[in-house]
Amino acid sequence: MSNLVIVGAQWGDEGKGKVVDILTQKADLVVRFQGGNNAGHTLVVDGQKYALHLVPSGILHPGKIGVVAGGVVIDPEVLLEEIDTLTARGLKVTPEVLLISEKAHVIMPYHRALDQAREGLKGEGRIGTTGRGIGPAYEDKASRIGLRMCDLRDLDSFREKAEAAMAEKMHLLTHFYKADTPNIDQIMAAAAVWQERLVPYLTDTRMFVQKALDEDRRILFEGAQGIQLDIDHGSYPFVTSSNPVAGSVTTGVGLAPQKIQGVLALVKAYSTRVGSGPFPTELSDATGDFMRKQGAEFGTTTGRPRRCGWLDAVVVKTAVDLCGVDHLAVTKLDVLSGLGELKIATHYMLDGEKIDFIPAEVKDAERCQPVYETWPGFFSDISKARKLEDLPDTARRYLDRMSELCGAPLGLVSVGPDREQTIMLHEYF
Ligand code: IMP
Numbered sequence: 469m470s471n472l473v474i475v476g477a478q479w480g481d482e483g484k485g486k487v488v489d490i491l492t493q494k495a496d497l498v499v500r501f502q503g504g505n506n507a508g509h510t511l512v513v514d515g516q517k518y519a520l521h522l523v524p525s526g527i528l529h530p531g532k533i534g535v536v537a538g539g540v541v542i543d544p545e546v547l548l549e550e551i552d553t554l555t556a557r558g559l560k561v562t563p564e565v566l567l568i569s570e571k572a573h574v575i576m577p578y579h580r581a582l583d584q585a586r587e588g589l590k591g592e593g594r595i596g597t598t599g600r601g602i603g604p605a606y607e608d609k610a611s612r613i614g615l616r617m618c619d620l621r622d623l624d625s626f627r628e629k630a631e632a633a634m635a636e637k638m639h640l641l642t643h644f645y646k647a648d649t650p651n652i653d654q655i656m657a658a659a660a661v662w663q664e665r666l667v668p669y670l671t672d673t674r675m676f677v678q679k680a681l682d683e684d685r686r687i688l689f690e691g692a693q694g695i696q697l698d699i700d701h702g703s704y705p706f707v708t709s710s711n712p713v714a715g716s717v718t719t720g721v722g723l724a725p726q727k728i729q730g731v732l733a734l735v736k737a738y739s740t741r742v743g744s745g746p747f748p749t750e751l752s753d754a755t756g757d758f759m760r761k762q763g764a765e766f767g768t769t770t771g772r773p774r775r776c777g778w779l780d781a782v783v784v785k786t787a788v789d790l791c792g793v794d795h796l797a798v799t800k801l802d803v804l805s806g807l808g809e810l811k812i813a814t815h816y817m818l819d820g821e822k823i824d825f826i827p828a829e830v831k832d833a834e835r836c837q838p839v840y841e842t843w844p845g846f847f848s849d850i851s852k853a854r855k856l857e858d859l860p861d862t863a864r865r866y867l868d869r870m871s872e873l874c875g876a877p878l879g880l881v882s883v884g885p886d887r888e889q890t891i892m893l894h895e896y897f
Contacts, residue, residue: 471687472730472896473714474797476694477787477874479741480712481767481774482734483799483882485509488525488690490880490887494897495688497533497680498526499673501720502710503692504541504575504605506598508768512885516557519768523550524690527559527566537673538571539710539720541605542617543580544662551665568666569673570618576630577650577658578637579604585645595706596743598769606709608633617670620663627656674722681727686897689717689728695787696741696826703826703833706745714791730896732879733793735784735870737801740774742767746826746833749777749813763803778811778840781873782824788876795879795894796871801863802883807845810866813838814873843869851884855891 472491476482489511492498505521512518513528522542524534536542547568551561579601587594597603608614613633619626631652641647680687693712696702701713710716714731717723738759741747750756756776759765765774787793804810815824816836827833846860853859856867859881871878881891 469729469897470684471681471689471728472732473689473691473717473728473791474732474734475691475712475714475787475791475793477733477735477784477793477796478694478739478780479696479747480507480692480694481740481742481765482694482736484690484692484734485511485520485525486882486885486887487732487734487797487799487880488688489513489528490890491688491896492526492529492532494686495526495532496685497535497677497687498524499535499537499677499687499689499721500524500540500692501537501689501717502539502712503708504600504602505543505546506600506602506708506769507692510768518554520550521769522547523554523561523566526688527554527561530560533565533567535567535673535677536569536572537677537721538569539716540569541573541575541602541609542568543575543600544666545658548662548665563669566669567671567673567676568617568669570616570670572617573605573609573614574617574619575601575605576615576633577655578634578641579608581641581647581650582637585641585647588647589645594744596745600769603709617666620659620667620670623656623659623663626659627652630655630659677721677723681723689721691716695790696783701786701790703745703830706743706830714793731791731793732795732797732896733784733787733791733876735779735796735798735874737798737804737870738763738779739777739783740765742770742772742774746830746836747775747777748782748816748826748833748836748838749780750775751777755807758807759803762806763800778813778838779870780813780838781870782813782815782826784870784874786825788874793876796874796876797880797882798867798870798878799882801867801881802849802851802889805846805848805850810843810845811840812843812866812870812873814841815839841869851889853883853891856881856893858891
């Protein structure tokens, strides 16, 4: 196998950062293909903590190349901030190791303003977005009024396009949302900096990745968010604006489906969700609080407390089917240590009927009653386990049952935040 797609099987925040970091050691390229700086990875490398939102984590390893492909939406301010932070910490972030798609769309200040104004107004019905302008940027892309990174090469035409895209939004922001509006002169002053500093990184990333595929170089495609946040397959409208499913690599990067050689789905040993929307196995009790505390379940991007609940096999099996998952990478198993019993939802009951899918309509999804299997828990510290045999029998039984119910074998199990705190069960690359 010379390439692998990594996806989140639940609602995001499954711990992709650490797994990508481990697998990057053997990869040549790490490629982001959708989403934007709504995603966030916290990584601990050589005792140093890094929080990355846009730059692929591969960049933390000397000799690896990070690619931000065309399906990603880029906030230039955030990108520059990350480049600066990494550079200040001694990393080499040059155009040789960080390649940005010239076709990626730009998140403009008016996208952020609109995202935040809408969320402010929606009250109870709010989606709970990250407020980073992701949705409005993808909207403009679909409306054919978006600005792309390649537009930075010609600032006169950039200004013209920005003014055209802004006109309607300024009206909305001023008169409908009564919010502050960004100013075109300020935007253009910022754009001059973006041009000077970011244009050197721009390239046709599709061709670059294609060449790497032809040369059989090892490529890790790093998905953001999780399958339940997919705009087509998640709990619409409580979703993000891109497609976190594995197939999205084909459009986000620009490659043929047959080129995908493997899919690894990240599964947290329990469930979490940030933002609003249906969450059948949510626990609003002491067990949920335990998971939040033990698992430090607070958003990397927004700091919001995450909603916590039992593992939902309906959700994970959906991801396995949708993405053609070869293996599950189970994360944060150690967080469950201390719980006397562990539950896994096997299906739901809705209006007296047994169902094994999440209904399309939110009002139905919210009424689904999870039906659980209960398994004995474990109490010991498992963070030193490096092979399955090191785990208590009850933890192994929980993992086996998870794999059986979700329909995919285990590829690795993470028992702590450090790279070493991992049970590798499959050789990738
Ligand atoms: P947006 O992507 O900022 O528009 O937010 C839409 C929904 O997706 C909200 O519920 C967010 O909390 C959620 N979301 C977006 N990115 C992430 C992520 O990386 N992890 C978890 N949830 C996310």
